Amino acid sequence: MNYIFAHPAEIANSALLHIWMVGISMLLAIVIGIPLGILMTRHRKLRPAILGSANIIQTIPSLALFGFLLPAPWLGERAYRIAVVTLALYALLPIVRNTFQGITGVDPAVREAAEGMGLTRRQLLFQVELPLSAGVIMAGVRTATVISVGVATIAAAIGAGGLGEFIFRGLAMVNNQLILAGALPAAVLALGSDLILGWIQGRLTPPHA
Amino acid sequence: MIEFRNVSYQPSNGEAVLQDMNLVVERGETLVLLGRSGSGKTTSLKLINRLIQQSGGDVRVEGKSTTEWDLIQLRRGIGYVIQEAGLFPHYTVAKNVGLLLKIERKSKAEIRERTEEMLRMVDLDPGQFADRYPYQLSGGQRQRVGVARALAADPPILLMDEPFGALDPLSRSELQQHFLRMREQLHKTIILVTHDVREALLLGIRIGLMESGKLLGTYTPEQFKSSHDPKVRAYLEAFGLCEAEDERGKS
Numbered sequence: 001m002n003y004i005f006a007h008p009a010e011i012a013n014s015a016l017l018h019i020w021m022v023g024i025s026m027l028l029a030i031v032i033g034i035p036l037g038i039l040m041t042r043h044r045k046l047r048p049a050i051l052g053s054a055n056i057i058q059t060i061p062s063l064a065l066f067g068f069l070l071p072a073p074w075l076g077e078r079a080y081r082i083a084v085v086t087l088a089l090y091a092l093l094p095i096v097r098n099t100f101q102g103i104t105g106v107d108p109a110v111r112e113a114a115e116g117m118g119l120t121r122r123q124l125l126f127q128v129e130l131p132l133s134a135g136v137i138m139a140g141v142r143t144a145t146v147i148s149v150g151v152a153t154i155a156a157a158i159g160a161g162g163l164g165e166f167i168f169r170g171l172a173m174v175n176n177q178l179i180l181a182g183a184l185p186a187a188v189l190a191l192g193s194d195l196i197l198g199w200i201q202g203r204l205t206p207p208h209a
Numbered sequence: 210m211i212e213f214r215n216v217s218y219q220p221s222n223g224e225a226v227l228q229d230m231n232l233v234v235e236r237g238e239t240l241v242l243l244g245r246s247g248s249g250k251t252t253s254l255k256l257i258n259r260l261i262q263q264s265g266g267d268v269r270v271e272g273k274s275t276t277e278w279d280l281i282q283l284r285r286g287i288g289y290v291i292q293e294a295g296l297f298p299h300y301t302v303a304k305n306v307g308l309l310l311k312i313e314r315k316s317k318a319e320i321r322e323r324t325e326e327m328l329r330m331v332d333l334d335p336g337q338f339a340d341r342y343p344y345q346l347s348g349g350q351r352q353r354v355g356v357a358r359a360l361a362a363d364p365p366i367l368l369m370d371e372p373f374g375a376l377d378p379l380s381r382s383e384l385q386q387h388f389l390r391m392r393e394q395l396h397k398t399i400i401l402v403t404h405d406v407r408e409a410l411l412l413g414i415r416i417g418l419m420e421s422g423k424l425l426g427t428y429t430p431e432q433f434k435s436s437h438d439p440k441v442r443a444y445l446e447a448f449g450l451c452e453a454e455d456e457r458g459k460s
Contacts, residue, residue, distance in 0.1 A: 107298075109292075109295035110296070110297060112260065112295060113291055113295030114295075115284070116260060116284060116289035116291070117285070117288075117289060117309055117359070118284030123312060127297075127312075206299035207298070207299070207344060
């Protein structure tokens with residue numbers, strides 16, 4: 001713990017960078033993942049392609065994915081860009097899957113009533129389907145975020161910075177204090193985001209008996 | 210006016226559930242479609258607001274084929290009440306009832322006024338119920354809200370699919386009486402689906418009897434009760450409704 005208290009500014013900077021990388025990648029994953037999930041509910045034929053791709057991405061080891069993207073144009077110029085894209089790709093699966101499950105899980109009677117009263121596809125989506133699946137979608141975002149906080153530490157291996165820096169330095173120098181200086185704040189971040197997103201998820205879940 | 214002309218319906222993956230149906234429901238009339246599960250009565254209802262589309266024949270609403278109607282306009286002119294109401298669980302009672310008015314961009318004052326008027330019409334005190342969520346209501350109250358919601362935009366046609374089917378006998382009886390009063394006030398064209406003969410006799414101005422995807426015929430409640438058609442008799446007997454008449458016949 002000594003190292004943490006001796007270098008609070010350095011750790012805070014890394015933690016902020018960590019939060020920033022995770023935050024941007026989550027926004028990216030939400031902006032891409034929710035529409036993909038909606039698309040899957042509208043076009044049955046696209047389901048295997050979308051879900052399959054998201055699944056395959058998930059099976060690639062994160063270190064390898066970071067490495068694959070290194071030679072990519074523009075992305076490869078800055079390590080944190082690669083980190084953000086990789087984290088977003090990893091986050092896609094839980095968000096896409098939960099969006100799909102949330103919408104298809106809407107009570108058929110509710111959907112029938114909504115269609116029968118003359119809501120357009122768009123109104124059905126925004127008035128009924130999305131509000132009713134918001135809790136489930138948020139659960140996917142929550143899972144994705146917690147995973148991302150962990151995966152983001154590995155991004156330090158390609159020089160993207162963040163809390164992983166301390167861990168890799170500690171590993172190289174066989175210094176447990178340094179490892180903890182990265183691992184502890186990362187754990188706190190993961191727990192904290194889980195709590196906050198869990199609270200939001202509760203607020204978004206529609207009331208029921 | 211609603212008209213079925215030689216209508217049949219066969220889902221792409223199954224057997225015909227409706228065959229050669231012909232029916233005219235006049236403006237302001239209440240027709241009850243009576244039949245057992247799978248007889249095609251719910252299917253007939255869904256053909257009218259085009260939740261499904263017929264495989265053959267023509268369904269006409271207000272003189273125009275449903276396939277010629279703009280789908281959204283067609284449905285906005287038809288109130289639809291289903292069993293268990295299908296209320297939106299994330300909206301309060303007031304928002305459920307006022308949703309269509311909000312979508313049609315009515316003013317807030319107008320939505321509020323109309324919503325309260327509808328709730329009072331179904332015997333729910335707006336002050337007490339407007340801000341509740343569907344899960345905070347009893348089955349009968351939910352069904353009332355379902356009716357209020359269906360009538361909020363003042364559609365000329367009302368379709369009701371076993372609206373009182375899931376209720377306890379007392380609530381059902383209350384809502385049926387309420388339905389009769391409402392019918393007198395509103396003069397809507399109503400088609401109501403039920404498998405309950407008593408309900409059909411009580412609520413229908415005409416009763417259409419359906420079996421295995423066919424409309425066997427339409428009867429006034431009096432014609433139905435005195436019919437000698439064995440299929441009609443079977444219904445009356447199943448509900449114990451024809452013993453009295455038999456005894457009168459004997460004596």
